[in-house]
Amino acid sequence: MSKNKLLVVSLLVAVTMVVSATVSMAAPITIKFSHVVAENTPKGQMANKFKDLVAERLGGKVVVEVFPNSQLFGDNKVLEAMLLGDVHLAAPSLSQFNKYTKSLQIFDLPFLFEDMVAVEKFQQGPIGQKLLMSMKSKGLVGLGYLHNGMKQLSASDQLRVPEDASGKKFRIMSSDVLAAQFEAVDALPLKKPFSEVFTLLQTKAIDGQENTWSNIFSKKFYEVQPYITESNHGVLDYLVITSAEFWMDLPDDIRPVVKKALDEAIVFGNEVSEKKAIADRQKIIDSGRSKVITLSKDERKQWVEAMKPVWKKFEDEIGKEYIEAAVQSNM
Ligand code: SIN
Numbered sequence: 001m002s003k004n005k006l007l008v009v010s011l012l013v014a015v016t017m018v019v020s021a022t023v024s025m026a027a028p029i030t031i032k033f034s035h036v037v038a039e040n041t042p043k044g045q046m047a048n049k050f051k052d053l054v055a056e057r058l059g060g061k062v063v064v065e066v067f068p069n070s071q072l073f074g075d076n077k078v079l080e081a082m083l084l085g086d087v088h089l090a091a092p093s094l095s096q097f098n099k100y101t102k103s104l105q106i107f108d109l110p111f112l113f114e115d116m117v118a119v120e121k122f123q124q125g126p127i128g129q130k131l132l133m134s135m136k137s138k139g140l141v142g143l144g145y146l147h148n149g150m151k152q153l154s155a156s157d158q159l160r161v162p163e164d165a166s167g168k169k170f171r172i173m174s175s176d177v178l179a180a181q182f183e184a185v186d187a188l189p190l191k192k193p194f195s196e197v198f199t200l201l202q203t204k205a206i207d208g209q210e211n212t213w214s215n216i217f218s219k220k221f222y223e224v225q226p227y228i229t230e231s232n233h234g235v236l237d238y239l240v241i242t243s244a245e246f247w248m249d250l251p252d253d254i255r256p257v258v259k260k261a262l263d264e265a266i267v268f269g270n271e272v273s274e275k276k277a278i279a280d281r282q283k284i285i286d287s288g289r290s291k292v293i294t295l296s297k298d299e300r301k302q303w304v305e306a307m308k309p310v311w312k313k314f315e316d317e318i319g320k321e322y323i324e325a326a327v328q329s330n331m
Pocket of ligand 1: 036037091092093148173193194210211215
């Protein structure tokens, strides 16, 4: 080999060694996952499971950092932060996407889904799957749905019939459908972040709120709300969301592994949600701090009749055929 050839080969070997050393030393990809609930909730447990699965399968290459309890962002800021690249995964409630799409408002319609079986059927069906992509043009991609459960009404007074809610202030998530739902019973809805709800209830700045058993339990709302009406009037589920830019920038050999870990974490989170809806309800009853009110058939019918006209109000924004498909999922 000539002197020059030898020099070129040595140089190539040196460059290759430097490149592979740099690659093996490359900083891992960090996925920041922000959420607003406690760690012992379905979402909190799903996020931690996802972190563990990624560590197990992609250790050294990808690190998931989970920020619970609105530590990083509240639901009112997280999507903007995501589009700026300051956070990569979140699972806001389906009520929080108004600014980006009107279609997801379907999940807030009162008394649309009879139970979580119907919700699951709709989400996994063609329309549910299409809705995952409803914000793609805005740079956001839905990766899957996560359950929390059916919502109940908590209040400082007994709520048995719609008139009992009249004139009372209820905290709601940032959703026009939820506002219309409370206005339909002459109540006053107030859009406030989740992190403020306990204090608003404790200081009696508001009279009530709507939430799932696990949120009422984990955030101790039952300690400052003497009555909970078991209304099951709506669903509180989540959309696990990321920015299209971040998602597509993940290396091709990493993205499917992350997605699979997420899918498995969601299945786990859904199992937790089912168990918690039962267990946390019982813990609240056992605490004796809050009386759980069971509605008679006639009382429930009155709530349905008062709130159901909200569907018509949002039919054009959501799409009549979507609402019809959701009704079908109850069959
Ligand atoms: C959540 O479960 O993520 C928050 C629900 C709420 O804001 O009431």
